[in-house]
Amino acid sequence: MAHDWQDGEKITRDLMNDLERRADEKPTNANKSTPGLVKQCALVAEAAGENVTKAEFNALRTALIDAGIMAGS
Numbered sequence: 001m002a003h004d005w006q007d008g009e010k011i012t013r014d015l016m017n018d019l020e021r022r023a024d025e026k027p028t029n030a031n032k033s034t035p036g037l038v039k040q041c042a043l044v045a046e047a048a049g050e051n052v053t054k055a056e057f058n059a060l061r062t063a064l065i066d067a068g069i070m071a072g073s
Contacts, residue, residue, distance in 0.1 A: 032071050041067035 002032040003015060014016035047056050064070035 029068060038069050039067040041069055 004016070028034065028036040030038050044060045044063050045056075047053070061070070063073040
């Protein structure tokens with residue numbers, strides 16, 4: 001939880017240690033219920049015509065799933 005700093009408040013050893021500990025924490029990957037990091041998905045070619053084909057849609061869906069942006073199930 002973030003510290004609610006007040007004007008004139010002194011930085012104590014405990015507060016500084018807490019800041020350093022949190023700075024060292026590694027971010028976690030996102031999943032269906034937890035926000036986190038996601039990878040950039042692969043480039044998917046633009047649709048060739050006015051209507052998106054099933055293959056074009058599936059290519060985009062696969063890229064999103066592979067990058068962890070969209071759940072696969």
